[in-house]
Amino acid sequence: MSTSNITFRKTGSSIKVTPVDEVSLEARAASLATRSIKTDSKRAALHLAIRCMDLTTLEGADTPEKVASLCQKAKRPDPSNHDVPSVAAVCIYPEMVHHAVEATEGSSVKVASVAGAFPSGLSTIEARTADIADAVKRGADEIDIVLNRSAFLAGDEQRAFEEIVASKDACGKAHLKVILEVGELGSYDKIRQASMLAMTAGADFIKTSTGKISQASSLPRVLCMAEAVRDFAQQTDISVGIKAAGGIRTAKQAWHYLVVIGETLGTEWLSPEMFRIGASSLLNDVLLQLKRLDSGSYSGPDYVTVD
Amino acid sequence: MTGKIPIAKTYKLFIDGAFPRSESGRTFSVNDTEGELIANVSQASRKDFREAVRAARAAQLPWASRTAYNRGQILYRVAEMLESRKTEFVELLKSIGVNSRSATREIEDSIQRWVWYAGWSDKYSQILGSVNPVSGPYFNFTVPEPTGVVGIIAPTEPSMLGLISRLAPAIVSGNTVVVVSEGHSSLTSVTIGEVLATSDVPAGVVNILTGDQTDLLPWMVGHLDVNAIDISGISQETDLTLIEEAASNVKRVVSRQVNEESLELLSDFLEMKTVWHPIGR
Amino acid sequence: MVNSNSKGGSSLEDFGIEYASAIESTSLVNIKDKYGLFIDGNFVDSSSGKSFKTLDPSTEKPLSVVAEASSDDVDRAVRAAGVAYEKYWKKMPGADRARYLFRIARHLQERAREFAVLETLDGGKPIKESRDVDLPLAAAHFFYHAGWADKLEYAFPQRQLEPHGVVGQIIPWNFPLLMAAWKLAPALACGNTVVLKPAETTPLTALLLAEIIRDVDLPPGVVNIVTGAGETGSAIVEHPEVNKLAFTGSTEVGKLIQRSAIRRNLPLTLELGGKAPHVIFExxxxxxAIEGVINGIFFNQGHVCCAGSRLLVQESIADNFIDRLQKRIELLRVGNPLDKNTDIGAINSQAQLERIDQLVKAGIEEGAEVFKPSCSLPENGYWYPPTVLTGVQQSHRVAREEIFGPVLVVQTFRTPEEALEKANNTPYGLSAGIWTEKGSLIHWMAERLRAGVIWANTFNKFDPTSPFGGYKESGFGREGGMHGLAAYLKNSGGRS
Incomplete structure (x- = not known):
């Protein structure tokens, strides 16, 4: 299926999916990554990266204290410098939602919860929607679910679609992010199709990865998704956000993502409402770069907090 | 009693599979070594040349689009027809002054040469093409393709082997040709045309004009729909400035004194096409 | 609300983030006040004492003064090449020639940054391109051909071949160093000696290459570089002791050279103009495909003989495609060629700028609609914005003549047959592009397009292993690959 229209029974809408050429897509991403930035603009770019960041902890060993500590870092990434903005959100398991809600109270930091049999998505849809509803009830502003790759890759796109529709219903007012787990899809064509499917089903955001497999976000994959977002906006007038997650560790990488989003989708997407970077270790590198800008000399890991 | 007075062959032009007279109505006479008239041969005009190019152009893509195997089959069939008309050719060559032994040898060699080139039809691209190891995720290959419409000045001596040696390497790869032949060799050329007309060679693939080389040369050289010319057959005295006009459409100009079987002659009427395609998922 | 970037240049700039004026430092380039001719291993003055200025087309500031070779100077160079051929190069084993070529390649790599900056200064192309395309490819060409020098008998089995002797080579201004590499590397690998003339607007990198050639101790006279304009070129073409000619440039000049070569039965290869169709299926x-089209026509300001200058887009997607294309063009950064973020640099010369302008005006008069992005152009220097002409018919001048600038003409088609017919309806035949996800259609098109290089789902890719050259009026002979060697060898015993 290199080129197709996806039609879904529920909406009856037909969405055109454009095929993707891997080599040329990757060349374009690589070329965007050569854009360099003015020194005067670096601070603005780094602050933007922080404002778009989702700090994440998704471990079985997560505890209320661990979450509280993450939230503190989210609210005030650099205790020594109040100019540094808060991050966009913290991303945690449903069990931890109320701790996070408490810890971020009064701040701009949103609480995002994974839900719906994360990271596989392989439980009944009833169990998954119940999980989502529960996380929302606990106070989550945003819900991150996974695409049913099992159904999608087996050719049952309709089922994958309907499950997202049901999940969206279960979200109520909370924003729905659909994780495509791009590393499992096998090709850019599939990433583009999955992006279109998720957006058509009502996703507010499409997200690259769970962070639970080694293949995660990459610049070309996000470029591929951004092109789908742009097509979807053109076809429907609906603007869907993008979240790049996994494998983004350096300020420079974050900058490359901002360039890809900015050049593909435009300024409207360069805000936490439309773009997120999910990461755990990125923040400290961004903070080190900011310190370098302030002091003119290179800082070290002991001068930023571990969490 | 009938049958005593032989019916003499009319030597006409060979254009688009048919044998028309020159539109000009002109002829020239070819005499045998005794000075006796053999035939009045049609003298092609520039308009005949134009028609021949038109026919060659129309036939080119279909001819090139046939499978290499099919072109080989057809060319092999030509060899069979040459073989079956061996006696006729020997007599013809003798009438224009070739001694009996040389004539027999020339026709034998001609058939062999034709077969040799026929066999190349499905091989030359394997020898001359390539897969190129470019530095990047691309599949890259080069294939030879026919140049298009080729104008050939038929060598006058030896008239049979000479023309066979230029014709076969040009058409085996899918080119179509317009041959210009003059003097005695006209008879050989037209007779070769008759063989081609009865050998499944599609109309227009080979067109043969007889006439005055110096008359027709400028039209061949200047024609913008002729892609290449083989001027190996022009007389030594020809002023090369006459050929200059070939540059008007950047014709490939071939002039090689090669008298044996040669893959180079085949390569002369080939263009190399390189194709790139990314390798990805 | 979508695509707010459709007006006003870079979206990131609107957002308060500016790309750096990341200007490549020119400090590592030492441009001399004056350059001589490189003849017989030395830099010498022209016998006439005449010289010409070369300038930075992005500022119009003079960079240096270069000697103009007279016919006497060309004669000296050809003689030097002739002597060097007999004295050194003809006798030298291929393995040794290979070593010299390896040396040249290495020196080019070592001094790549210096060359890239100089190329950009003298020619106006973006540093991004001279750094990432011209230089690596030039070095790769020397490497590739070095390896052939001692293996020529494998390239042409069953043939007794020998070099021509003295080869005259004339190259254009669009890829000054790269074209020098394309010409020199196979000629030297095959055992010829060379007199090379770079274009008069871009002589500096070829002269810097002459320094390398001197530094690697290539025997004197094996490579001679003479600078000048048309008259210098004619002197090479007409010189009786030049045994073979190779020319890259306009079809117009190519035809003149071919006339001369025909008169003298001289071996010749030509790489001339183009008007490449770039076919986009639905x-x-x-x-x-958008990226391919952008790269196809705006790479090197469209000063590319194989540029995809005729866009043929299937009618069913034409509006959408052109809309996407225009939005993408808005993102192109036109300006200082030394800025690492620059996508489109300066037009190479005043004369070229005038020609582009004149042809576009002719297109408008014939009824074409013009799209130009909202970018501003620098005040000094020669600039032309990326331009798209729509509503163009096959009969329009802009659809037939090579513009050799950042100007794309757009036509539509309905069926593969119609695409093919329009694509092939040109006297040129250098390159063509195809975009479709249907494999069999790629092969169907690739087989029928009358062009020497077919880029399917890509465009403007080059490699030393990959033969490059044209059909029809785009020239004959190939450069690169095994096929490129054929131009620099002849049958032994005088048979051509």
């Missing part, structure tokens, strides 16, 4: 990977 099932193409559209976003990559």
């Amino acid at each position: 099932d193409a990977a559209l976003d990559q």
Whole structure:
């Protein structure tokens, strides 16, 4: 299926999916990554990266204290410098939602919860929607679910679609992010199709990865998704956000993502409402770069907090 | 009693599979070594040349689009027809002054040469093409393709082997040709045309004009729909400035004194096409 | 609300983030006040004492003064090449020639940054391109051909071949160093000696290459570089002791050279102009096709003989495609060629700028609609914005003549047959592009397009292993690959 229209029974809408050429897509991403930035603009770019960041902890060993500590870092990434903005959100398991809600109270930091049999998505849809509803009830502003790759890759796109529709219903007012787990899809064509499917089903955001497999976000994959977002906006007038997650560790990488989003989708997407970077270790590198800008000399890991 | 007075062959032009007279109505006479008239041969005009190019152009893509195997089959069939008309050719060559032994040898060699080139039809691209190891995720290959419409000045001596040696390497790869032949060799050329007309060679693939080389040369050289010319057959005295006009459409100009079987002659009427395609998922 | 970037240049700038004026430092380039001719291993003055200025087309500031070779100077160079051929190069084993070529390649790599900056200064092309395309490819060409020097008998089995002797080579201004590499490397690998003339607007990198040639101790006279304009070129073409000619440039000049070569039965290869069709089918990977079209026509300001200058887009997607294309063009950064973020640099010369302008005006008069992005152009220097002409018919001048600038003409088609017919309806035949996800259609098109290089789902890719050259009026002979060697060898015993 290199080129197709996806039609879904529920909406009856037909969405055109454009095929993707891997080599040329990757060349374009690589070329965007050569854009360099003015020194005067670096601070603005780094602050933007922080404002778009989702700090994440998704471990079985997560505890209320661990979450509280993450939230503190989210609210005030650099205790020594109040100019540094808060991050966009913290991303945690449903069990931890109320701790996070408490810890971020009064701040701009949103609480995002994974839900719906994360990271596989392989439980009944009833169990998954119940999980989502529960996380929302606990106070989550945003819900991150996974695409049913099992159904999608087996050719049952309709089922994958309907499950997202049901999940969206279960979200109520909370924003729905659909994780495509791009590393499992096998090709850019599939990433583009999955992006279109998720957006058509009502996703507010499409997200690259769970962070639970080694293949995660990459610049070309996000470029591929951004092109789908742009097509979807053109076809429907609906603007869907993008979240790049996994494998983004350096300020420079974050900058490359901002360039890809900015050049593909435009300024409207360069805000936490439309773009997120999910990461755990990125923040400290961004903070080190900011310190370098302030002091003119290179800082070290002991001068930023571990969490 | 009938049958005593032989019916003499009319030597006409060979254009688009048919044998028309020159539109000009002109002829020239070819005499045998005794000075006796053999035939009045049609003298092609520039308009005949134009028609021949038109026919060659129309036939080119279909001819090139046939499978290499099919072109080989057809060319092999030509060899069979040459073989079956061996006696006729020997007599013809003798009438224009070739001694009996040389004539027999020339026709034998001609058939062999034709077969040799026929066999190349499905091989030359394997020898001359390539897969190129470019530095990047691309599949890259080069294939030879026919140049298009080729104008050939038929060598006058030896008239049979000479023309066979230029014709076969040009058409085996899918080119179509317009041959210009003059003097005695006209008879050989037209007779070769008759063989081609009865050998499944599609109309227009080979067109043969007889006439005055110096008359027709400028039209061949200047024609913008002729892609290449083989001027190996022009007389030594020809002023090369006459050929200059070939540059008007950047014709490939071939002039090689090669008298044996040669893959180079085949390569002369080939263009190399390189194709790139990314390798990805 | 979508695509707010459709007006006003870079979206990131609107957002308060500016790309750096990341200007490549020119400090590592030492441009001399004056350059001589490189003859017989030395830099010498022209016998006439005449010289010409070369300037930075992005500022119009003079960079240096270069000697103009007279016919006497060309004669000296040809003689030097002739002597060097007999004295050194003809006798030298291929393995040794290979070593010299390896040396040249290495020196080019070592001084790549210096060359890239100089190329950009003298020619106006973006540093991004001279750094990432021209230089690596030039070095790769020397490497590739070095390896052939001692293996020529494998390239042409069953043939007794020998070099021509003295080869005259004339190269254009669009890829000054790269074209020098394309010409020199195979000629030297095959055992010829060379007199090379770079274009008069871009002589500096060839002269810097002459320094390398001197530094690697190539025997004197094996490579001679003479600078000048048309008259210098004619002197090479007409010189009786030049045994073979190779020319890259306009079809117009190519035809003149071919006339001369025909008169003297001289071996010749020509790489001339083009008007490449770039065919987009409705099932193409559209976003990559857009990138392909952008790269196809705006790479090196469209000063590319194989540029994809005629866009043929299937009517069913034409509006959408052109809309996407225009939005993408808005993102192109036109300006200082030394800025690492620059996508489109300066037009190479005043004369070229005038020609582009004149042809576009002719297109408008014939009824074409013009799209130009909202970018501003620098005040000094020669600039032309990326331009798209729509509503163009096959009979329009802009659809037939090579513009050799950042100007794309757009036509539509309905069926593969119609695409093919329009694509082939040109006297040129250098290159063509195809975008479709249907494999069999790629082969169907690739087989029928009358062009020497077919880029399917890509465009403007080059490699030393990959033969390059044209059909029809785009020239004959190939450069690169095994096929490129053929131009620099002849049958032994005088048979051509």
